[in-house]
Amino acid sequence: MNLVCNGLNTGYRRHAELLKDVDINFHSGVLYALMGENGAGKSCLLKTVAGLLKPLAGEVHLQHSTDAAADTSTLLASPRRQRPMRERARWQGYLEQQARPFWSLPVRDIVALGADARRDWSPEEAENAIELVLRQCQCQSIAERPVLELSAGEQQRVLLARVLAAKPRVLLVDEPTAGLDPRHQQSVMQLLKTQAEQGALVIAVMHDIALARQFCDQVVLLGREPSAHVFSVGKPDQVLQPETLYKVFGIRG
Numbered sequence: 188m189n190l191v192c193n194g195l196n197t198g199y200r201r202h203a204e205l206l207k208d209v210d211i212n213f214h215s216g217v218l219y220a221l222m223g224e225n226g227a228g229k230s231c232l233l234k235t236v237a238g239l240l241k242p243l244a245g246e247v248h249l250q251h252s253t254d255a256a257a258d259t260s261t262l263l264a265s266p267r268r269q270r271p272m273r274e275r276a277r278w279q280g281y282l283e284q285q286a287r288p289f290w291s292l293p294v295r296d297i298v299a300l301g302a303d304a305r306r307d308w309s310p311e312e313a314e315n316a317i318e319l320v321l322r323q324c325q326c327q328s329i330a331e332r333p334v335l336e337l338s339a340g341e342q343q344r345v346l347l348a349r350v351l352a353a354k355p356r357v358l359l360v361d362e363p364t365a366g367l368d369p370r371h372q373q374s375v376m377q378l379l380k381t382q383a384e385q386g387a388l389v390i391a392v393m394h395d396i397a398l399a400r401q402f403c404d405q406v407v408l409l410g411r412e413p414s415a416h417v418f419s420v421g422k423p424d425q426v427l428q429p430e431t432l433y434k435v436f437g438i439r440g
């Protein structure tokens with residue numbers, strides 16, 4: 188399963204183009220770091236790919252097969268057409284930036300809401316998926332606690348667990364390690380890497396260069412000058428070169 192962006196122009200308001208001419212082919216089995224300065228349009232691009240913002244031009248396609256001969260491409264988004272979210276929920280998981288729960292439910296019930304997206308599962312399959320993800324996200328010890336009584340970092344892990352509970356084949360996460368302590372940053376990145384190794388297509392908006400180098404297979408780096416654009420795409424060591432970091436972030440490193 189690949190996500191293909193063709194000539195994508197997108198922005199937050201109608202006619203307000205932020206990113207232009209985005210041509211990227213995201214592959215399954217790959218963990219992507221989507222990076223760039225504050226305001227470069229990372230969340231905007233992720234939301235467009237997720238179907239939460241409508242493109243102003245261009246298209247997003249879902250390719251079901253890597254076999255170019257087989258015509259198995261589905262149009263997900265264009266200025267005229269958006270696939271319904273309930274259809275996307277069967278294969279896509281999305282975690283928004285600074286996500287916060289608003290229901291006063293125990294952690295286990297919040298995570299169970301994620302598994303509800305899988306109408307094809309038996310109650311036993313759903314229960315197994317919930318237990319697995321509580322363990323993977325290190326939420327077992329807090330499983331019975333009301334989610335609103337947890338720290339911000341703990342809530343963040345619970346909401347990631349909710350997204351993962353449905354075993355999405357496309358996982359789109361916006362700054363999943365923000366606010367987490369170093370150990371949990373590592374474990375969340377390891378979890379995303381494992382999802383990719385098991386075949387998921389994972390795009391993570393992130394700022395931490397060291398974590399991107401350590402865990403990600405590919406970096407999509409956005410630039411802001413003269414206007415927002417895709418500056419570079421490639422392996423972390425190729426993209427995160429000192430001269431590139433200077434050009435994009437103005438830092439020596």
Ligand SMILES: Nc1ncnc2c1ncn2[C@@H]1O[C@H](COP(=O)(O)OP(=O)(O)OP(=O)(O)O)[C@@H](O)[C@H]1O
Binds near residue numbers: 200223224
């Ligand atoms: N809801 C909105 N309506 C209009 N403009 C917005 C909206 N949200 C963000 N913007 C603007 O769009 C631009 C890109 O924002 P976006 O959140 O996509 O950037 P980002 O790269 O994810 O930034 P950050 O690293 O700070 O999270 C910014 O200039 C921002 O001010």
